[in-house]
Amino acid sequence: MTLAPAPSAPPTAPTSPPPAVEAVALRKDFGPIHAIDGIDMALPPGRIYGLLGPNGSGKTTLIRLLTGLASATSGNAKVLSVAMPSRVNLAHIGYMTQSDGIYPELSVWENLSFFAALYGQTDKADLHRSLELVELDSRAGTPAMQLSGGMRRRLSLACALAHHPAVIFLDEPTVGVDPALRVQFWDHFHRLAADGATLLVSSHVMDEADRCDELLFIRDGHVLAQGTPAELRKRADTDNLEAAFLSFATQSATPSAAGSLAASSKEVAR
């Protein structure tokens, strides 16, 4: 198993490794709307980052900019120190989209081996292990359209991870996934991070936030705050991450935007 650039130095070493994901003054406009309104970030490798914010706050757009699927209006995005968009660099990136993005006519195995082949991954034994990890090995021959919603989510995850990417973007991976499976997903994410991968997981559900190593609160295309769950609680002087989000949002809000705050914090708290 070849896991690409693992952090060679422990996090406490004096010379920290270069960030796995980096954004400098990143900005994306859709006409008059500033979907991403100047984001700066540098995420060291080997950790799970939670991207939290209400619907429409810019989470998916940010991921699309970082993967190079959308082009920035201004600013730069880098993954593994390579400027995006870069088609070659996509070989080291895994992306699980918000929709399942699998072919309903194809079987589980055909879907997985197709996406893996595009990444140049054709090791059958390894692909079988990928299916075992999401417990779909007994369903290899089943057409995807006959799978339950949760199974399709698992297949989608397996397709994003089959090539052992070093940087993994997961856009709302646990939407529509039952609680037991959600626990399995997060265990899996932690194993990947322990092996050196960097994960950026978007969610609008706060109860998942505590499973991340570090959180980025995002609203209206801005990063409101960044830190470990414990740090953010301490800075906002509350035990509750929902309250923390609301507190950071209030600090950054202009008077005109204050009215929508209550609504967006409720959305986050959902």
Place this chain on the structure above:
Amino acid sequence: MNALRVMAVFRRIIAQFRRDPRSLALLYIAPLAIIALLGWVLSSQQTTAVRVAVVNESAGPAGAVVATRLESALDGQPGIVLDRSVADDSTARQALKDKKLDLVVVLPPDFSAQSRTIDLLTLGLNPTGEASAIPAVQKAVLGAVFDAAGAALPTIEHSTVYGSPDATTLDSLAPVVVGFFLYFFVFILTGISFLRERIGGTLERLLATPVSRAEIVLGYSLGFGFFATVQVAIVLAFVLGRLDIPALGPVPAFAIGLGVKTVGNPLIAYLLVFVLGLGAVSLGIFLSTFARTELQILQFIPIVIVPQALLSGFFWPIDQLPNLLQPVARVLPVTYAIDGLRQVMIAGADLSSPQVLLDLGVLVGIAAVFMALAAATIRREVA
């Protein structure tokens, strides 16, 4: 360009269609059914005898002489049944309305040695069918005139440079339908397949892999090129071959295949159709950018397919089109495919013919333009 990725896209398209038998049936059975029906209608058209009556309304002596000569000339002519019971114009009109007569030759009241106009009367409900009866009557009139002059009617022998004079409509239409059906079905299937990639989120995912847009277009072209190859092989075999099944018990004798006579090389015909199909694949990908639902892909049929059916030489030669439409016809890919197919299958031209090379070259050019357009618009998001 990475062959492994192109082959992955190619194999995926094959696998998708293997699990979608209805679309495969559309690709293979529908053209056969339509061509078989067309062949059946065109090859066994009922040639019914034309029922003719001669009515003499004139009082003069010339009318009576001509009427008698016409009647004897018409009587016994192959394909003509003479009805001597009709005496005047109004009975004749009633007999036409009652479908007892097809055509009436009327010598008008002012018919004389000086004013020699003969009226032909038909029902007027089916102009083309009725007009087909006129040559037989004209021949009879001509025969009567020659007869009166004491001379024999010269016989006219028809021969052609290519093919034979008794070639039917089916013989000249067969090469055309091969190309046209391929274009139609390949366009529809690619358009819908690619639209489903866009709305199903798989395109987003494809673009997040190292696969390039050119590799996607090439993989699609190979995948649909494979299905198109099989379709063309089946359709060509059906059009060119003919298997006669003898009568067996209550089942009457019948034939499978049209047995159209061809002198050309089917491989060159296939090459023309294949390049046409490559263009159709890319056109389908390109136009799927402008559709949001499957229904909207079908809305392209009146824009893309129907004009090609009307203008590409399918029914009328391009030279006979209105002046304004001729340049339009000359940018349509099907026009060049049909011309090339006729050159090859009827005139027996091969790759040494400049005309066939021109058609092939234009088709390659059009396919290249559509491929570039398809690759350029793949990234366009679903609006």
